[in-house]
Amino acid sequence: xxxxxxxxxxxxxxxxxxxxxxxxxxxxxxxxxxxxxxxxxxxxxxxxxxxxxxxxxxxxxxxxxxxxxxxxxxxxxxxxxxxxxxxxxxxxxxxxxxxxx
Amino acid sequence: xxxxxxxxxxxxxxxxxxxxxxxxxxxxxxxxxxxxxxxxxxxxxxxxxxxxxxxxxxxxxxxxxxxxxxxxxxxxxxxxxxxxxxxxxxxxxxxxxxxxxxxxxxxxxxxxxxxxxxxxxxxxxxxxxxxxxxxxxxxxxxxxxxxxxxxxxxxxxxxxxxxxxxxxxxxxxxxxxxxxxxxxxxxxxxxxxxxxxxxxxxxxxxxxxxxxxxxxxxxxxxxxxxxxxxxxxxxxxxxxxxxxxxxxxxxxxxxxxxxxxxxxxxxxxxxxxxxxxxxxxxxxxxxxxxxxxxxxxxxxxxxxxxxxxxxxxxxxxxxxxxxxxxxxxxxxxxxxxxxxxxxxxxxxxxxxxxxxxxxxxxxxxxxxxxxxxxxxxxxxxxxxxxxxxxxxxxxxxxxxxxxxxxxxxxxxxxxxxxxxxxxxxxxxxxxxxxxxxxxxxxxxxxxxxxxxxxxxxxxxxxxxxxxxxxxxxxxxxxxxxxxxxxxxxxxxxxxxxxxxxxxxxxxxxxxxxxxxx
Numbered sequence: 001x002x003x004x005x006x007x008x009x010x011x012x013x014x015x016x017x018x019x020x021x022x023x024x025x026x027x028x029x030x031x032x033x034x035x036x037x038x039x040x041x042x043x044x045x046x047x048x049x050x051x052x053x054x055x056x057x058x059x060x061x062x063x064x065x066x067x068x069x070x071x072x073x074x075x076x077x078x079x080x081x082x083x084x085x086x087x088x089x090x091x092x093x094x095x096x097x098x099x100x101x
Numbered sequence: 102x103x104x105x106x107x108x109x110x111x112x113x114x115x116x117x118x119x120x121x122x123x124x125x126x127x128x129x130x131x132x133x134x135x136x137x138x139x140x141x142x143x144x145x146x147x148x149x150x151x152x153x154x155x156x157x158x159x160x161x162x163x164x165x166x167x168x169x170x171x172x173x174x175x176x177x178x179x180x181x182x183x184x185x186x187x188x189x190x191x192x193x194x195x196x197x198x199x200x201x202x203x204x205x206x207x208x209x210x211x212x213x214x215x216x217x218x219x220x221x222x223x224x225x226x227x228x229x230x231x232x233x234x235x236x237x238x239x240x241x242x243x244x245x246x247x248x249x250x251x252x253x254x255x256x257x258x259x260x261x262x263x264x265x266x267x268x269x270x271x272x273x274x275x276x277x278x279x280x281x282x283x284x285x286x287x288x289x290x291x292x293x294x295x296x297x298x299x300x301x302x303x304x305x306x307x308x309x310x311x312x313x314x315x316x317x318x319x320x321x322x323x324x325x326x327x328x329x330x331x332x333x334x335x336x337x338x339x340x341x342x343x344x345x346x347x348x349x350x351x352x353x354x355x356x357x358x359x360x361x362x363x364x365x366x367x368x369x370x371x372x373x374x375x376x377x378x379x380x381x382x383x384x385x386x387x388x389x390x391x392x393x394x395x396x397x398x399x400x401x402x403x404x405x406x407x408x409x410x411x412x413x414x415x416x417x418x419x420x421x422x423x424x425x426x427x428x429x430x431x432x433x434x435x436x437x438x439x440x441x442x443x444x445x446x447x448x449x450x451x452x453x454x455x456x457x458x459x460x461x462x463x464x465x466x467x468x469x470x471x472x473x474x475x476x477x478x479x480x481x482x483x484x485x486x487x488x489x490x491x492x493x494x495x496x497x498x499x500x501x502x503x504x505x506x507x508x509x510x511x512x513x514x515x516x517x518x519x520x521x522x523x524x525x526x527x528x529x530x531x532x533x534x535x536x537x538x539x540x541x542x543x544x545x546x547x548x549x550x551x552x553x554x555x556x557x558x559x560x561x562x563x564x565x566x567x568x569x570x571x572x573x574x575x576x577x578x579x580x581x582x583x584x585x586x587x588x589x590x591x592x593x594x595x596x597x598x599x600x601x602x603x604x605x606x607x608x609x610x611x612x613x614x615x616x617x618x
Binding site (some may be wrong): 004008009012013014015016017018019020021024028031032034035038040041042043045047050051052053055056057059062072076077079080081083086088089092093094098 | 103174206207208210211283302303304318343346347349385416418419421422423425426433437440441442443444445446449450451452453454456457458459461462463465467470471473474475477478487488492494495496497498500530533536547548551573
């Protein structure tokens with residue numbers, strides 16, 4: 001199985017939306033490679049004809065009627081927000097202001 | 102002392118009027134006040150809400166007493182009984198940190214299904230217990246709020262991730278507690294603290310209102326100081342809930358009622374029972390004293406009439422790798438929700454990606470970061486087939502081992518943990534050694550099966566557990582076997598031994614548990 005380079009670790013951290021200090025990247029590079037070495041045992045098993053597990057206990061499709069039911073009130077939904085204005089969650093702008101158009 | 106009673110004994114005394122729920126609560130609050138500074142089993146004790154629940158329970162019992170013996174007998178088993186909840190169970194208006202700094206200050210907007218069940222039964226929720234952050238760990242050292250100590254030896258871990266719940270029950274802070282088990286997080290701490298712990302079949306208990314870790318593996322379960330108490334609490338929280346699509350629409354047997362037989366009958370359950378002993382569970386690195394206790398317990402079951410059959414479970418060794426791919430992969434998806442926008446801690450750095458990364462860098466601890474990296478990698482382009490799909494295929498093989506074994510035997514008996522409680526800090530720098538702590542519980546989780554850990558004695562003064570593993574939905578049989586084992590060993594001296602470090606925990610000069618620098 002593959003080994004992770006420092007650049008790989010930084011790329012995965014970006015995919016995970018995880019900030020890491022330089023020391024953390026160094027430590028994780030060693031630890032993740034050590035852990036992945038343990039996973040190599042799996043490649044010794046022939047699983048070509050084995051279906052992947054989708055669920056561990058048999059359940060039929062679980063469906064419910066498509067009807068509206070009470071949920072959280074707006075006040076409840078906003079109560080834990082780091083930033084809110086009484087109506088919405090406040091987030092940083094993700095689109096620019098259009099001035100380049 | 103009131104705290105030494107079992108929950109079912111407390112229930113009897115509440116009914117005969119020799120104790121009140123408020124008195125029970127006071128006794129347990131006093132125990133917490135006396136020893137929890139040194140043990141740190143609790144993240145929050147909510148005295149006001151607990152006192153209201155206890156007073157309401159007393160009123161309900163008084164009303165039933167006026168009505169007559171039938172009304173008293175019809176009261177729910179856990180009415181007025183103190184219960185501890187792992188701090189990932191949502192109770193409306195109370196904290197739920199999941200042991201993470203990223204959820205510091207988070208207040209649950211609604212009740213978990215099991216909380217609705219407990220409140221309907223009149224149980225007294227005392228507070229929230231410590232845990233490894235997002236249930237990722239085997240020692241409770243990965244809590245964002247400091248570690249929990251083992252009441253049997255304060256320099257050692259209580260196991261994890263439900264270490265706070267296990268320690269609280271072992272230390273007589275509550276007779277019963279709720280935990281969760283994803284790869285061993287109830288069974289392993291039960292083993293390390295000398296308590297009874299059961300992880301039921303995946304889908305037996307609703308996870309509505311439980312903070313998620315790995316959704317194909319997570320299951321709610323319970324701790325008690327005997328099998329009957331565990332059965333009472335499991336029976337209270339188990340059952341179908343349409344709000345959790347994975348919860349099974351199956352009737353829940355009367356777990357505790359099935360145990361309500363005299364000792365002779367309990368032992369009769371063992372006669373003619375075929376119990377499989379999987380060779381591969383006596384793993385490399387197992388401590389000889391632990392193996393000796395486990396084998397002695399199996400011999401005890403055999404002497405009482407069970408037939409012991411050695412079985413082969415050839416894919417056992419692959420359980421660890423399989424679990425440590427599948428669980429982190431699912432966690433990487435579940436924990437994407439901690440983005441600093443809707444709830445939780447937030448760091449604002451300017452643009453949205455930087456905000457996410459800074460928020461999660463600050464909010465998550467080292468083990469969570471490690472698992473998110475592992476899981477993200479296992480699902481990333483080019484590696485998904487080699488890791489995640491491969492692991493899910495091996496999962497099918499592991500499940501097949503159990504299916505084959507259960508064609509020959511009624512249940513399996515195996516070790517829970519290869520080792521007794523290890524010293525605080527001993528495995529923190531070696532994630533692979535920490536992961537190996539769950540070698541005997543991971544395959545059971547991967548297959549979604551029920552597992553019960555019961556105490557079977559001490560090795561060098563520290564508790565050892567035996568794991569009973571059953572077919573899907575067969576918790577009642579596991580509880581019956583566990584109860585029969587209690588009857589068989591009722592006279593053994595270790596049964597009455599209390600955790601050795603409780604006196605030291607009560608000494609005001611004993612420091613709070615800390616990790617070695």
